[in-house]
Structures are given as C-alpha cells and as structure tokens.
Amino acid sequence: MKIDPSSPADLSAQIAKAIRDAIISGALPVDERLPSEAELAEHFDVSRPTVREALKRLAAQSLIRTQRGATGGAFVNRLKFEDAYGQQITTSTLLLSMNAVSFATACEARYALERACAPLSAERRSADHLATMRAEAHRQSQPGLTDEAFCASDVAFHRALVDAAGNPVLSYQLAGAVEAMQPLMNMITFSARSREKIIGLHQMIADAIEAQDAVAADATLAALATYTQELAQGVIAARDKAAQ
Amino acid sequence: MKIDPSSPADLSAQIAKAIRDAIISGALPVDERLPSEAELAEHFDVSRPTVREALKRLAAQSLIRTQRGATGGAFVNRLKFEDAYGQQITTSTLLLSMNAVSFATACEARYALERACAPLSAERRSADHLATMRAEAHRQSQPGLTDEAFCASDVAFHRALVDAAGNPVLSYQLAGAVEAMQPLMNMITFSARSREKIIGLHQMIADAIEAQDAVAADATLAALATYTQELAQGVIAARDKAAQ
DNA sequence: AGACGTTTAATTGTCTGACAAATGAAAATT
DNA sequence: AATTTTCATTTGTCAGACAATTAAACGTCT
Numbered sequence: 001m002k003i004d005p006s007s008p009a010d011l012s013a014q015i016a017k018a019i020r021d022a023i024i025s026g027a028l029p030v031d032e033r034l035p036s037e038a039e040l041a042e043h044f045d046v047s048r049p050t051v052r053e054a055l056k057r058l059a060a061q062s063l064i065r066t067q068r069g070a071t072g073g074a075f076v077n078r079l080k081f082e083d084a085y086g087q088q089i090t091t092s093t094l095l096l097s098m099n100a101v102s103f104a105t106a107c108e109a110r111y112a113l114e115r116a117c118a119p120l121s122a123e124r125r126s127a128d129h130l131a132t133m134r135a136e137a138h139r140q141s142q143p144g145l146t147d148e149a150f151c152a153s154d155v156a157f158h159r160a161l162v163d164a165a166g167n168p169v170l171s172y173q174l175a176g177a178v179e180a181m182q183p184l185m186n187m188i189t190f191s192a193r194s195r196e197k198i199i200g201l202h203q204m205i206a207d208a209i210e211a212q213d214a215v216a217a218d219a220t221l222a223a224l225a226t227y228t229q230e231l232a233q234g235v236i237a238a239r240d241k242a243a244q
Numbered sequence: 245m246k247i248d249p250s251s252p253a254d255l256s257a258q259i260a261k262a263i264r265d266a267i268i269s270g271a272l273p274v275d276e277r278l279p280s281e282a283e284l285a286e287h288f289d290v291s292r293p294t295v296r297e298a299l300k301r302l303a304a305q306s307l308i309r310t311q312r313g314a315t316g317g318a319f320v321n322r323l324k325f326e327d328a329y330g331q332q333i334t335t336s337t338l339l340l341s342m343n344a345v346s347f348a349t350a351c352e353a354r355y356a357l358e359r360a361c362a363p364l365s366a367e368r369r370s371a372d373h374l375a376t377m378r379a380e381a382h383r384q385s386q387p388g389l390t391d392e393a394f395c396a397s398d399v400a401f402h403r404a405l406v407d408a409a410g411n412p413v414l415s416y417q418l419a420g421a422v423e424a425m426q427p428l429m430n431m432i433t434f435s436a437r438s439r440e441k442i443i444g445l446h447q448m449i450a451d452a453i454e455a456q457d458a459v460a461a462d463a464t465l466a467a468l469a470t471y472t473q474e475l476a477q478g479v480i481a482a483r484d485k486a487a488q
Numbered sequence: 489a490g491a492c493g494t495t496t497a498a499t500t501g502t503c504t505g506a507c508a509a510a511t512g513a514a515a516a517t518t
Numbered sequence: 519a520a521t522t523t524t525c526a527t528t529t530g531t532c533a534g535a536c537a538a539t540t541a542a543a544c545g546t547c548t
Contacts, residue, residue: 010529010530010531012531013303020334023338024334024337024338030342036499036500038499046531046532047531047533049296049530049533050531050532052293052297052500053296053297053300056304057301057303058304059257059301060300060301060302060304061304061334061335063338066500066501067499067500067539067540068499068500068501068538068539068540069498069538069539069540069541070497070498070499070541070542071498071499071541072498072499072500072539072540072541073498073499074500079335079338079339079342079343084336084339087305087331087335088332088335090264091305091323091328094267094268094307095325095328095413095416096413098274099322099323099324099325099412101412105412105413106413108411108414109411109414109417112364112409112411112414113360113414113417116357117356120352167349167352167353168345168349169339169345169349169352169421170353170356170357172339173353173357173417173420177413177417254500254501254502255501256502280529281529282528290503291503293501293502293503293504294501294502294503296529296530297501310528310530311510311511311529312510312527312528312529312530313509313528313529314510314513314525314526314527314528315511315513315528316511316527316529317527317529318529
C-alpha cells in the first residue's frame with residue numbers, strides 16, 4: 001500500500017485511517033494480528049515511530065490492543081460495550097461542558113431517551129434491576145447524604161431503569177446521556193424537600209415498573225423531568241440574581 | 245509531574261490520561277496551548293517520541309489539535325458535535341458488527357430512540373426539515389434506485405426527523421443509532437411492494453410532523469418499526485432455509 | 489521418554505539524536 | 519512605511535539503538 005506524502009494530513013493519521021477502514025470494512029477480522037511495526041513501516045514506506053503513532057491513535061479508540069513478546073503484536077480488538085461506555089461518557093461530558101449546552105437542552109434529551117426505554121423496562125424488568133432501583137431509592141433517603149452522593153445514587157437508579165430494558169444498545173446509548181448530566185446535576189443544591197419529592201417519584205417509577213405499567217412509568221418520568229427543570233431554573237435564577 | 249514507571253500501562257497511555265483528566269476537569273480550558281513536546285518530555289521525564297504517542301492518542305479523540313510553526317503547538321480542542329457524530333458512528337457500527345448484535349435488538353433500540361424525539365419534532369419542526377423529509381421520501385419512490393441508495397435515503401429521512409427536534413444532544417445521540425443500522429439494513433433486499441409500503445409510512449410520518457400530531461407520528465413510527473422487523477425476519481428465514 | 493530449566497528469536501516499549509517543514513516574529517532593505 | 523529576508527520555535531519524520539517481555543525451541547537431567 002502507499003500513502004500520499006503530499007497530503008496535508010499527517011502520515012500517522014493517514015495510516016491510522018487506512019487501518020481503521022480495513023477494520024470497519026471487515027477486511028481485518030476481530031483478533032486478527034496486524035503485521036509487526038517493522039513490517040507496517042516497510043509496507044507504508046515510513047519509519048517505525050510514525051507507524052507507532054498511528055497504532056496509538058487506534059489504541060485510543062480501543063480498535064486494537066498490543067502485546068509484547070515473541071508472539072505479540074497488535075491485534076484487532078473486539079469492541080466491548082464496556083469500552084464504548086467509557087468513550088461515550090467522556091465525549092458526552094466534554095460536549096456538554098465545551099459547547100455551553102444549557103441544562104434545559106441536556107435534561108430534555110436525557111428524559112426523552114429514558115422515556116423511550118421505560119415501556120421496554122416495564123415489560124422486561126428483572127428482580128435484579130428492581131432491587132437495584134429500590135436500594136438506590138432507599139439510599140437517597142438516608143440523612144447526611146452529600147449532594148454529590150445523592151446525584152451518584154440518582155445516576156445509579158436511572159442506570160438500572162435503563163438496563164432493565166434488556167437492550168444493550170439502548171443501555172450503551174443512554175449511558176452517555178445520563179452520566180454526562182451528572183456534572184450539571186451536581187451544581188444543584190438539593191433541599192430536604194426537593195429530595196423528598198424526587199425520592200417519592202423514584203418510588204413511583206419503581207412501583208410502575210414492578211407493576212409493568214408502562215403508562216404510569218412514562219407519566220412519572222415526565223413529572224420528574226418537569227420537576228428537575230424547575231429545580232434547575234430556581235438555581236439559575238438565584239445565581240443570576242447573585243451575579244447582579 | 246511524575247509518571248509511575250513501574251505501572252503496567254504504557255508511559256504514553258499514562259501521560260495521555262493525565263492530560264485528558266486535566267482537560268475534562270477544566271484545568272486546561274479550551275484553546276489553551278499545551279507546553280511544547282520538548283517541555284512535556286522534560287516535565288514527565290520521558291522522551292519526545294513517548295510524549296508524541298500520548299498526544300496522538302488525544303488527537304484521535306479530538307481532544308487536541310496541533311499546529312506547526314513558531315507559535316504552533318498542541319491546543320485543547322473545542323469538541324464539536326460534528327466530530328462527536330463521527331466517533332459515535334464509528335463506535336456504534338463496530339459495536340454492532342463485532343458483538344453479534346441481532347437485527348431485532350438494534351432495530352428496537354433505533355425506533356425506541358426515534359419515537360422519543362418524535363413529539364419534540366412534531367412540536368418544533370421547521371420548513372427546512374419538512375422539506376428534507378419530503379424530498380427523501382420522493383427520492384425513495386424513484387425507480388431504478390439501488391437498495392443501498394434506498395437505505396441511504398432512508399437514513400437521511402430519519403436524520404431529518406431527528407434533527408427537527410432541535411435538540412443537538414438528541415441529534416448527536418441518535419446519529420450513531422440510526423447510521424450504525426445502515427450496514428444491517430443494507431442486507432435487506434427491498435421488493436417493490438415493501439418499498440411502496442415504507443414510502444407510504446414515511447409520507448404519513450411527514451404528514452403527522454407537519455400537522456404537529458405527535459400521537460400520529462408515534463403510531464406511524466411504531467408501525468414502521470414493526471414492518472421493518474417483519475421484513476428482516478423474512479430475510480433471515482430465507483437465509484436460514486438456504487443454508488440448509 | 490518425560491519433566492524441567494535455559495537459550496534464543498521476535499516483538500513492542502523507550503531513548504537519543506538528527507534533519508525537514510512550517511510559521512510567525514523580528515530584522516533588514518527598499 | 520511597506521516589503522522582503524532572516525531567524526527562532528515547534529511539530530513531523532527518520533534512523534538506529536537498547537531494554538523488556540514473551541513464547542517457542544533447545545538441552546539437560548531423572
């Protein structure tokens with residue numbers, strides 16, 4: 001293969017793209033061993049450091065893994081949902097923080113997505129997921145909980161709700177949406193009363209899921225979305241007032 | 245700063261993580277210039293190639309951009325929705341193809357997500373988005389269209405439907421779900437009759453969105469989901485039969 | 489012959505030093 | 519003052535070397 005040396009892009013970026021395309025197209029199947037760095041360098045007519053930079057780019061996307069030793073090398077990595085979660089969360093978090101995405105926009109997206117899988121969760125919920133939801137709701141009611149811990153438990157609750165749908169693709173898609181919201185949620189100071197109301201809604205959601213009542217679950221999620229927006233608006237209004 | 249040389253992880257991975265954490269935490273704001281490669285090498289007590297491998301990892305995630313020249317260097321990149329789309333699509337596509345995700349699972353996730361934003365699309369649709377949907381529906385009715393072109397137009401139609409919700413976070417989340425489905429959809433051979441039915445449903449969706457009728461849009465999307473699953477089941481059944 | 493230690497070859501990880509290319513700033517020239 | 523030239527800085531690339539790791543091949547002893 002040849003690489004265009006007159007292209008404006010870095011050689012390592014071009015090589016990474018070539019290998020990435022081969023992986024996506026299926027030309028390089030999972031667990032296939034790539035040629036050694038020395039062979040790749042000769043093949044693309046570049047030096048080994050350049051090849052290594054390309055491989056590191058792919059490793060950063062979890063597309064390959066490397067192993068040292070006699071039978072080592074770079075192998076096409078089976079992308080796990082777990083790996084994809086991490087990347088999704090990093091990307092989503094940065095997208096929200098770097099693009100001045102409003103709380104309202106992010107919150108709307110989050111609850112729209114959650115409501116999408118609520119009917120499926122109601123239909124398929126296992127005892128495990130229900131137990132997790134109950135446990136988190138109970139944790140949230142404990143006194144002395146910091147706002148951060150409350151938010152973390154909130155994320156765990158909603159994560160269980162989403163996982164209950166039993167669709168890994170949905171879980172993966174929503175992981176970013178829910179977890180990326182946490183830094184924004186952490187800005188909210190929860191009063192005892194607002195916590196009480198949220199916990200009450202959480203319990204209602206758990207009840208609806210347990211009863212396999214999709215309509216009730218959807219309605220309660222909608223109420224939670226509305227209430228969360230109200231809380232945030234209060235915080236924003238107070239902050240704006242203080243800024244004056 | 246110091247890097248643990250006894251850690252099992254590569255030095256470049258550790259350095260990349262340190263810088264990535266600094267970006268995520270906000271310690272390194274957008275457009276901030278990182279120290280030069282030579283300075284980073286001295287700072288982390290490693291060689292320049294090692295620093296470069298770390299920077300390439302970050303560049304692969306669009307976290308930094310680099311520029312040559314006197315005032316060049318590596319800068320913290322403002323992550324654009326556009327960049328995030330690309331990564332999302334790549335990741336989602338590979339997740340589906342590498343993990344033997346069934347068509348049913350992927351399809352369910354896709355339509356669940358789409359139905360989540362249909363009410364918002366109905367409420368906020370602009371003339372632009374409606375025009376795109378109409379144009380794609382019309383393109384789909386043209387004779388002589390290959391299955392691939394039909395699928396591509398299908399993606400464009402649904403993309404417009406999602407974008408009509410006017411929520412960039414939702415658009416970003418759904419881009420992966422919809423586009424990653426395309427390779428799976430391309431496996432389906434569309435008969436003239438099935439195309440006709442799909443186009444009819446598309447037109448009904450466009451009508452509902454235009455009329456701002458969220459309920460009708462949701463119902464039609466549900467019908468489309470069911471029909472798509474039926475088509476796929478037919479293909480799978482035929483394939484299994486041929487395999488015997 | 490079989491179990492166990494040793495050597496060896498292959499491969500990635502890291503370092504050093506060097507040069508090319510780009511680029512903006514400073515200096516020189518018109 | 520405007521333009522050109524020079525220069526310093528920084529990234530991009532290369533060549534070569536050595537260390538670390540690993541599994542297979544080889545020998546040795548029982």
